[in-house]
Amino acid sequence: MSAKEEWIDAAITASQKAYIPYSQFPVGACLVAEDGTLYTGCNIENASFGLTNCAERTAIFKAVSEGEKKFQHLVVYGQTKAPISPCGACRQVMAEFCDADMPVTLIGNDRSRKEMTIRELLPYSFTELH
Numbered sequence: 001m002s003a004k005e006e007w008i009d010a011a012i013t014a015s016q017k018a019y020i021p022y023s024q025f026p027v028g029a030c031l032v033a034e035d036g037t038l039y040t041g042c043n044i045e046n047a048s049f050g051l052t053n054c055a056e057r058t059a060i061f062k063a064v065s066e067g068e069k070k071f072q073h074l075v076v077y078g079q080t081k082a083p084i085s086p087c088g089a090c091r092q093v094m095a096e097f098c099d100a101d102m103p104v105t106l107i108g109n110d111r112s113r114k115e116m117t118i119r120e121l122l123p124y125s126f127t128e129l130h
């Protein structure tokens with residue numbers, strides 16, 4: 001299923017909560033659980049830059065900490081010209097908690113969008129310890 005407008009709106013609204021004193025670059029995410037529950041997230045920066053948590057990971061960690069295990073879609077919004085491209089850390093975390101076939105909709109400034117799967121975002125990923 002392609003992303004519902006409601007999910008995109010939720011990601012955009014979440015970006016308005018971003019804590020971004022260093023980059024001034026707001027990002028929002030909306031993770032949709034199997035039953036339709038929405039978990040939103042924004043990027044949360046830190047004076048120790050490496051501790052910054054991206055919007056995608058905020059949404060995923062919120063959902064997992066609420067006990068969610070199955071997801072159907074992730075939307076990521078950023079004010080980029082082309083649809084935003086998640087960082088490597090977020091791709092690895094997505095691969096941990098989402099099925100390889102799950103769609104991820106990437107959104108740019110003008111609501112331009114690109115739909116990819118988890119597998120396309122992180123091919124040949126490390127997912128198991130054995």
Ligand SMILES: O=c1ccn([C@H]2C[C@H](O)[C@@H](CO)O2)c(=O)[nH]1
Nearest residue numbers: 023025027043054055085086087
């Ligand atoms: O997919 C992305 C890309 C970047 N950022 C954040 C991290 C940092 O706060 C700011 C600039 O990289 O944007 C996200 O949250 N998600």
Ligand SMILES: [Zn+2]
Nearest residue numbers: 054086087090
């Ligand atoms: Zn990231």
